[in-house]
Amino acid sequence: MSENNTRVIVITSGKGGVGKTTTTANIGTALANMGEKVALLDADIGLRNLDLALGLENRIVYDIVDVVEGRAKLRQALIKDKRTQNLALLPAAQTRDKSAVNPAQMRQLIQELREDGYTFIIIDCPAGIEQGFRNATAGATEAIVVTNPEMSSVRDADRIIGLLEAQDLRNPYLIVNRLRPKMVKNQEMLAVEDVQDVLGSSVKLLGIIPEDEVIITSTNKGEPAATLEGNLAGQAYRNIARRLRGETVPFLDLEEKTGFLDRLKGLFGSKK
Amino acid sequence: MPSLFERLFGKREKPAETAKNRLKLVLMHDRADIPGPMMEQMRQEILTVLSKYVVIDEQHLDVSIDKADGGIALVASIPIVRVNAD
Numbered sequence: 001m002s003e004n005n006t007r008v009i010v011i012t013s014g015k016g017g018v019g020k021t022t023t024t025a026n027i028g029t030a031l032a033n034m035g036e037k038v039a040l041l042d043a044d045i046g047l048r049n050l051d052l053a054l055g056l057e058n059r060i061v062y063d064i065v066d067v068v069e070g071r072a073k074l075r076q077a078l079i080k081d082k083r084t085q086n087l088a089l090l091p092a093a094q095t096r097d098k099s100a101v102n103p104a105q106m107r108q109l110i111q112e113l114r115e116d117g118y119t120f121i122i123i124d125c126p127a128g129i130e131q132g133f134r135n136a137t138a139g140a141t142e143a144i145v146v147t148n149p150e151m152s153s154v155r156d157a158d159r160i161i162g163l164l165e166a167q168d169l170r171n172p173y174l175i176v177n178r179l180r181p182k183m184v185k186n187q188e189m190l191a192v193e194d195v196q197d198v199l200g201s202s203v204k205l206l207g208i209i210p211e212d213e214v215i216i217t218s219t220n221k222g223e224p225a226a227t228l229e230g231n232l233a234g235q236a237y238r239n240i241a242r243r244l245r246g247e248t249v250p251f252l253d254l255e256e257k258t259g260f261l262d263r264l265k266g267l268f269g270s271k272k
Numbered sequence: 273m274p275s276l277f278e279r280l281f282g283k284r285e286k287p288a289e290t291a292k293n294r295l296k297l298v299l300m301h302d303r304a305d306i307p308g309p310m311m312e313q314m315r316q317e318i319l320t321v322l323s324k325y326v327v328i329d330e331q332h333l334d335v336s337i338d339k340a341d342g343g344i345a346l347v348a349s350i351p352i353v354r355v356n357a358d
Binding site for chain 1: 292295296302303
């Protein structure tokens with residue numbers, strides 16, 4: 001695989017807590033399991049978390065700042081996931097801040113990873129729109145915006161889309177995370193179509209992740225849900241990975257199957 | 273705005289609809305965010321044009337971006353002292 005085929009994707013959101021890190025861990029793991037050679041880069045310097053999502057926190061020796069400042073070679077700092085072949089993590093530094101790395105250094109790192117034959121380099125962007133955002137987006141050629149179907153995160157996503165455009169990252173992918181199908185059905189929560197309508201046609205819908213308790217339990221164990229069978233969120237993440245590889249995969253049917261009791265309630269017009 | 277009928281008989285806007293409408297407005301406002309220096313330049317140029325015809329009370333001049341029906345508007349309050357004689 002030549003270095004020109006490397007996809008460099010930044011995962012961003014503006015607002016914190018919408019699921020960037022979980023998304024990075026899951027998409028990365030799913031892609032690696034499909035045979036891609038994946039490097040995950042935690043650009044959230046000072047607030048290291050991607051290692052936890054992947055269960056790699058005990059294996060960190062060097063971090064991104066050690067590499068940038070010449071204390072370690074990139075290959076020494078990269079942690080190879082033993083459970084998922086082809087998956088490597090470059091951890092963030094925990095005791096430094098966003099100014100420890102600059103966009104030029106970021107681009108240099110990505111260039112080295114390209115030369116090492118990675119097919120996907122996925123960057124977990126910190127929340128916010130300052131230095132950390134500029135670093136994380138510096139070497140990327142594609143962007144994924146993660147949002148929740150909720151006002152403030154959609155507003156921040158809109159702002160981020162504008163800032164990505166200013167960095168020449170046009171037409172970002174959109175992931176709507178933590179959707180609650182039942183609430184959407186009752187028109188209590190923004191639907192994916194509403195989010196798309198509000199954000200405009202410049203974004204391409206890449207995936208819809210339902211709110212799922214498995215995300216909490218799998219994160220507790222450090223095993224991304226995408227590696228587990230029999231749960232919707234993991235399935236949705238695997239579908240995203242397939243779409244990124246160019247496959248056409250229909251969106252999951254998240255509509256709750258209505259049971260007998262629901263139909264009975266419907267018959268008598270009772271409100272929930 | 274719900275009509276009297278809707279208010280009396282409780283036809284309510286669904287929460288998702290409320291959120292969508294509020295979001296649309298706030299995003300229009302956000303997207304039209306005009307940087308301070310540009311706003312100041314606009315203010316100055318409006319003043320220059322208007323000063324050809326009227327004398328303006330510059331101390332009480334106010335130019336701002338506001339929400340309007342279904343969109344946003346540049347709203348200017350320009351107190352006129354008197355019309356220019358020539």
